[in-house]
Amino acid sequence: MSDAVLVIGGGPAGMEAARSVADLGSRVVMVEKRDRLGGTPDEAGYAALTPSFESAEEALDRMRAGVVDRPEVTLHLGSTVVEASGEAGSFSVTLQNAKGERVTEEVGAVILATGFQHFDPGRETQMYGYYEHEDVITLVDAEKMLKAHEFVRPSTGEKPRNVAFIQCVGSRDRRIGNEYCSKVCCGISSKQAIEVRRLVPDAKVYIFYIDMRMYGYWENQIYWPAQEEYNVNYIRGIVTEVVKKGDRLLMKGEDTTMGRPMEVLMDVIVLAVGMEPSLGTRSIASIFGVPQNKYGFIEVPGEPMDAVTTGVSGIYVAGAAAGPKDLEDTVSMAGAAAVKAVGLLRAKAKGAA
Amino acid sequence: MSDFMQRGLDKVQGVTEVEEAVIDGIDVSGYWSRMLEERTTLDFPTDALDWITGLAGGESLRDCYQCGKCIPVCPIQHVGDYGPWKLFRKVQRGNDLMADPDLWLCTTCANCLRVCPKQVNLLEIMPALREQAILQGSMPDELGEVFANLQKKGNPQGESPRKRANWATDAGVDVPIISELGRKVDVLLYVSDYTSYHPRGNDAARAMARVLTTLGVDWAILGKEEKSDGDSARVAGERGLFEMLAEQNIETLSKYEFDKLVVMDPHAYNAFKNHYPALGGTYDVMHYTQFLAPLVDRMEFKDRVELSTTFHDPCYLGRHNDEYDAPRKLLEAIPGVELIEMPHYKKNGYCCGGGGGGMWMDSVVDPHVSERLSERRVREAVDTGAGTLAVCCPYEPSRFEDAVKSTGHEGQLDVRDIIELLDRAMHPTHYNTSEAEAE
Numbered sequence: 001m002s003d004a005v006l007v008i009g010g011g012p013a014g015m016e017a018a019r020s021v022a023d024l025g026s027r028v029v030m031v032e033k034r035d036r037l038g039g040t041p042d043e044a045g046y047a048a049l050t051p052s053f054e055s056a057e058e059a060l061d062r063m064r065a066g067v068v069d070r071p072e073v074t075l076h077l078g079s080t081v082v083e084a085s086g087e088a089g090s091f092s093v094t095l096q097n098a099k100g101e102r103v104t105e106e107v108g109a110v111i112l113a114t115g116f117q118h119f120d121p122g123r124e125t126q127m128y129g130y131y132e133h134e135d136v137i138t139l140v141d142a143e144k145m146l147k148a149h150e151f152v153r154p155s156t157g158e159k160p161r162n163v164a165f166i167q168c169v170g171s172r173d174r175r176i177g178n179e180y181c182s183k184v185c186c187g188i189s190s191k192q193a194i195e196v197r198r199l200v201p202d203a204k205v206y207i208f209y210i211d212m213r214m215y216g217y218w219e220n221q222i223y224w225p226a227q228e229e230y231n232v233n234y235i236r237g238i239v240t241e242v243v244k245k246g247d248r249l250l251m252k253g254e255d256t257t258m259g260r261p262m263e264v265l266m267d268v269i270v271l272a273v274g275m276e277p278s279l280g281t282r283s284i285a286s287i288f289g290v291p292q293n294k295y296g297f298i299e300v301p302g303e304p305m306d307a308v309t310t311g312v313s314g315i316y317v318a319g320a321a322a323g324p325k326d327l328e329d330t331v332s333m334a335g336a337a338a339v340k341a342v343g344l345l346r347a348k349a350k351g352a353a
Numbered sequence: 354m355s356d357f358m359q360r361g362l363d364k365v366q367g368v369t370e371v372e373e374a375v376i377d378g379i380d381v382s383g384y385w386s387r388m389l390e391e392r393t394t395l396d397f398p399t400d401a402l403d404w405i406t407g408l409a410g411g412e413s414l415r416d417c418y419q420c421g422k423c424i425p426v427c428p429i430q431h432v433g434d435y436g437p438w439k440l441f442r443k444v445q446r447g448n449d450l451m452a453d454p455d456l457w458l459c460t461t462c463a464n465c466l467r468v469c470p471k472q473v474n475l476l477e478i479m480p481a482l483r484e485q486a487i488l489q490g491s492m493p494d495e496l497g498e499v500f501a502n503l504q505k506k507g508n509p510q511g512e513s514p515r516k517r518a519n520w521a522t523d524a525g526v527d528v529p530i531i532s533e534l535g536r537k538v539d540v541l542l543y544v545s546d547y548t549s550y551h552p553r554g555n556d557a558a559r560a561m562a563r564v565l566t567t568l569g570v571d572w573a574i575l576g577k578e579e580k581s582d583g584d585s586a587r588v589a590g591e592r593g594l595f596e597m598l599a600e601q602n603i604e605t606l607s608k609y610e611f612d613k614l615v616v617m618d619p620h621a622y623n624a625f626k627n628h629y630p631a632l633g634g635t636y637d638v639m640h641y642t643q644f645l646a647p648l649v650d651r652m653e654f655k656d657r658v659e660l661s662t663t664f665h666d667p668c669y670l671g672r673h674n675d676e677y678d679a680p681r682k683l684l685e686a687i688p689g690v691e692l693i694e695m696p697h698y699k700k701n702g703y704c705c706g707g708g709g710g711g712m713w714m715d716s717v718v719d720p721h722v723s724e725r726l727s728e729r730r731v732r733e734a735v736d737t738g739a740g741t742l743a744v745c746c747p748y749e750p751s752r753f754e755d756a757v758k759s760t761g762h763e764g765q766l767d768v769r770d771i772i773e774l775l776d777r778a779m780h781p782t783h784y785n786t787s788e789a790e791a792e
Contacts, residue, residue, distance in 0.1 A: 204399055212418075223418075224471075227415065227416065227418065231402075233445070234418065234419075235397065258442060258446075261394065262393065262395075262397075263394070264394065264395065265396075
């Protein structure tokens, strides 16, 4: 019997889960493979959050403050889980740091918050040429430029005249194996399109899409302003080929609202890469024997009414380890997972007494 | 190689229509040359969209997210290949619409705005764009003539302003002119253009005079001082002309005292209610159906009018000003009238084609439609089985009566203004006498 909850992963899901468990008065053991908290938004250098445009760094700092220097939280940075055994109420988990030093923690419940990784555009089946053309970049690459408050053609350092975002790269694609929608890319592309128009007012910015998936308030907070105030051009139809023409990129596709082909020269093409389970999510699932779905994300059998309980008793999941999630989903799941984990500990403690 | 094939190799980028083109002896000028368009889009030029959305009134065109809801409700789409979204796509492809026939097809019926989730407002976009086309000198000749008439004569027909109240002679009752009364009246009746000058409009004007008199209303008209309200010129793109007419009417009205301004024409009602206030003319304005509907209990009907009737909602009374009940209340009050609604009614009423300058542009619109909107509407009315098509907009009797003939339904559908039906039930002897005289 242990009174601690193990939180694996130090991104938004993990930080929120750890803070919530601590706020509920239970002990937290937190493990993060990098040397700092923040997860993918930190590692990939997100600039502004969608849809609020709030600084990602400031938002992450607030989250960090919720877990560091708290008596309830034992933090293992630069460490990973290498072994696990036991069952709900009494798991024994072995952690290892970069030096190879091991430590074993006894915990009663586990929250998996190991997140996602961005789709590698080298795997896409169209001819987008991410690894051939310098000016074909991903949302992540674009975000880095935007964080530095510049947006240029990587090949020349000049300001672009035409910028295209191509949606659904690595998502909604049976051939690739990712049949799901990655949920956030439409919003992030639109957010970046606004930022590009702010930085390069003379640039024409296009978003080529199959369906714009701007659910809830993203519709009026991101999509409509992008179109109405920032004059972003939304063209329905997906690009199927990018070829070099002179020093620019010739983008070929079908304009499906007009029912005719398009061949338009672009200076920068941003691929809206979707989400895949991170390596950490895949390995942690096998270490704990937690069932994964066909895409490798942690399976959540009780969905939609229980979004956090995995197929193994005492183990919960929060955030994009369970599939494509936005930040609202992620922190909501973290809170729910914390409540369920602490609830389990208390039920076990009561049973033991 | 045939001319056609050679032509086929040409790139006609950015050109949606060739004004004059004869290929292999076949005339494919204008509309028919759309087949010559370059198929592949080589650019998405934003100049046209930027220019249009930079015009006062043109702003909302950019907001289109291409859901296409406007297309099935657009009356032109039922008889042709046109709709607000299609217009947007043309603009997105670089067409500024200045030389495009589509610019003159919209009747400003407001059915697209009713369904548009983004409130793309053709009622503002169209006048703004047409104004630019007029400034560039590319307006249809038919419209130019009407504008000249409005400017010189104060009415679209080019009739003498002195004849504006000639209809009153045969009204059978005294028609007071406010300048001659020299006192305040309860109701000033704004007769409007087509009611004043068109023979079928005259019938409605005289019926209105008799009904008001029998009801004991203290009323008068402006007589030859009345000028066109200008609303259709406004939406046809001549805002300057509209303002001129409005200022003249406002000045005339300022000379007299009256409680209510009652108008026969929904277009005039729209102008007085929604556009004159900004120019300094604020009135307690009512469409005649709104004025009469509360008075039905005071109406003494001397005869039953055995009629199955359908009713055409005028766009400018219904969708533009949200009045659907008053005309129906009047119709239902008439003993013997059975009202059968058409499939398109009230908020989804089908346009007669007369609004937005359409009244004056049939010859411009005809080449782009399979039939006139009035013809389509008449077919819908005939299909209800009703023998009478009741209307309450003076644009309609002439439009629908022409359409009854052209669709081969002569004798099957009688087009009547509601005021004529009321008058007939209230004053049957007048009709009996008239008919006797006619024989």
